Amino acid sequence: MVKSFRVSDLQTLLASMGRSKSGLKQDLVGRALRLVQTEYSPELLKNVRQLYESRFPKTSGWLAARRPENVPVAYSHLSSSPTATSQGTDYLNGISKPIPTPAAEVKLVPLPFYQTLETLLPPTELIAQNNEKLQDSQCIFELTPSQAEQIRNASELRPGIASIQVVLRICYTDSIGAQEDQYPPNIAVKVNQSYCHVPGYYPSNKPGVEPRRPCRPVNITPWLHLSSVPNRVTVTWGNFGKRYSVAVYLVRVFTAADLFNQLKICSVESAERCRERIQDKLRFDPESEIATTGLRVSLICPLVKMRLGVPCRVLTCAHLQCFDAVFFLQMNEKKPTWTCPVCDKPAPFELLTIDGLLSEILKQTSEDIEEIEYLTDGSWRPIKDDKERDRERERSNTPEYPIVDICIPEANGHSPAHSSTSLTGKSGSSSVGMAGVTGGPVVAPGGGVVVDLTLDSSSEEEGGGAGGDSEDTEDSTDSPAPKRGRYNYDKDLVTAY
Numbered sequence: 230m231v232k233s234f235r236v237s238d239l240q241t242l243l244a245s246m247g248r249s250k251s252g253l254k255q256d257l258v259g260r261a262l263r264l265v266q267t268e269y270s271p272e273l274l275k276n277v278r279q280l281y282e283s284r285f286p287k288t289s290g291w292l293a294a295r296r297p298e299n300v301p302v303a304y305s306h307l308s309s310s311p312t313a314t315s316q317g318t319d320y321l322n323g324i325s326k327p328i329p330t331p332a333a334e335v336k337l338v339p340l341p342f343y344q345t346l347e348t349l350l351p352p353t354e355l356i357a358q359n360n361e362k363l364q365d366s367q368c369i370f371e372l373t374p375s376q377a378e379q380i381r382n383a384s385e386l387r388p389g390i391a392s393i394q395v396v397l398r399i400c401y402t403d404s405i406g407a408q409e410d411q412y413p414p415n416i417a418v419k420v421n422q423s424y425c426h427v428p429g430y431y432p433s434n435k436p437g438v439e440p441r442r443p444c445r446p447v448n449i450t451p452w453l454h455l456s457s458v459p460n461r462v463t464v465t466w467g468n469f470g471k472r473y474s475v476a477v478y479l480v481r482v483f484t485a486a487d488l489f490n491q492l493k494i495c496s497v498e499s500a501e502r503c504r505e506r507i508q509d510k511l512r513f514d515p516e517s518e519i520a521t522t523g524l525r526v527s528l529i530c531p532l533v534k535m536r537l538g539v540p541c542r543v544l545t546c547a548h549l550q551c552f553d554a555v556f557f558l559q560m561n562e563k564k565p566t567w568t569c570p571v572c573d574k575p576a577p578f579e580l581l582t583i584d585g586l587l588s589e590i591l592k593q594t595s596e597d598i599e600e601i602e603y604l605t606d607g608s609w610r611p612i613k614d615d616k617e618r619d620r621e622r623e624r625s626n627t628p629e630y631p632i633v634d635i636c637i638p639e640a641n642g643h644s645p646a647h648s649s650t651s652l653t654g655k656s657g658s659s660s661v662g663m664a665g666v667t668g669g670p671v672v673a674p675g676g677g678v679v680v681d682l683t684l685d686s687s688s689e690e691e692g693g694g695a696g697g698d699s700e701d702t703e704d705s706t707d708s709p710a711p712k713r714g715r716y717n718y719d720k721d722l723v724t725a726y
Contacts, residue, residue, distance in 0.1 A: 248260060335354075352476040355473045368461075371458075415466065416465065422461075446480070489554060526550055532553060539583060
């Protein structure tokens with residue numbers, strides 16, 4: 230309940246208990262939770278409950294104000310029906326009770342896919358008869374002729390699944406807040422001496438994690454007597470110290486398509502309101518050291534990694550990223566979690582809304598646009614153009630150097646470097662006739678230095694020595710022989726760049 234409070238509610242709660250009400254929302258939430266954990270006083274519980282009821286006064290009334298008159302409410306506030314309890318005699322654990330006493334005013338959370346039409350048995354606690362671990366508790370109820378007629382005339386949503394059902398719900402016996410469906414261990418449900426189907430366990434892919442059972446209403450309609458004959462329901466449950474309550478309701482079942490139609494009619498945020506929200510997020514804050522000039526939003530659904538069809542998000546979430554409404558409802562119909570796929574916070578159906586601005590953007594952009602950016606004035610721009618511009622800028626900044634062949638003197642544009650062996654009459658006819666090292670440092674057009682390190686072959690040294698023996702003798706007397714390295718090249722010509 231505290232986690233669902235707004236900033237003003239948190240400040241009111243902290244101020245009423247004499248605590249500081251300054252700081253960001255996460256600080257206020259943490260402070261309020263520590264207060265609840267350390268000071269569990271009646272005054273604190275009263276303040277929390279009053280603030281919660283002022284925030285969510287009545288689910289049915291709030292939805293009725295939000296939805297048009299011709300649209301059926303998907304779920305209503307659970308309450309005991311005087312007509313239902315007075316027309317039949319109810320029994321619990323084999324003890325006759327004309328009017329069942331609710332278990333400490335236990336209330337179950339409303340379910341989006343179930344609309345409660347009538348309460349056949351209000352939440353009543355399962356009482357252990359002995360110290361055995363497995364207990365059997367019975368309850369008996371009757372259907373009125375009108376209720377039986379509703380069930381007979383109900384249409385089928387899918388083969389074998391009617392739109393009007395009688396469901397059994399089990400939860401913890403707790404009067405604080407609305408309770409979610411919770412099965413006791415070793416549960417089994419028998420209706421009129423026939424066992425009915427209870428949802429099995431979800432297999433776990435993580436090692437060391439036990440499989441989890443999906444706690445959802447149990448459909449007991451196929452095993453009921455659609456007449457004045459009383460229906461007996463026996464619940465087998467594990468008695469391990471926790472208290473449970475059971476209730477029976479006549480409900481109308483909705484599909485994901487039904488909820489999507491309600492969402493389109495009743496909860497669409499206009500494009501103007503979406504722009505105002507964007508401007509509020511990008512408004513300059515003088516106290517902040519970081520100025521945000523844009524917010525990027527992906528057009529790919531985080532659930533199915535496909536392009537968004539109907540962009541949807543939760544009103545209480547701080548992000549602008551949306552997910553696909555159709556896939557979200559279909560997934561919760563199969564496995565109800567009602568969690569935002571972007572931030573993992575609670576995403577109840579009554580807080581879902583369709584983003585009108587992003588719906589227009591999806592119609593205006595092509596399929597290859599996967600991301601956009603919202604600007605401070607509420608406008609937007611695609612991100613694809615920036616990516617292409619970056620790639621072109623990278624291509625333009627990459628230098629392209631010409632390929633220079635350093636083996637042929639004519640290609641380099643210079644004559645061979647100094648060598649101790651004369652190559653007169655040989656270098657012009659063949660590059661293989663070059664003696665010694667025929668390379669020197671040359672500045673290439675791109676700015677690099679090219680070094681010719683072509684080595685002479687031993688056969689050419691022999692041929693060159695036979696033809697120019699007299700010239701080598703005269704050169705050797707005038708100037709000392711150049712220093713040669715291990716691989717027979719001039720040391721003063723070795724250059725690196």
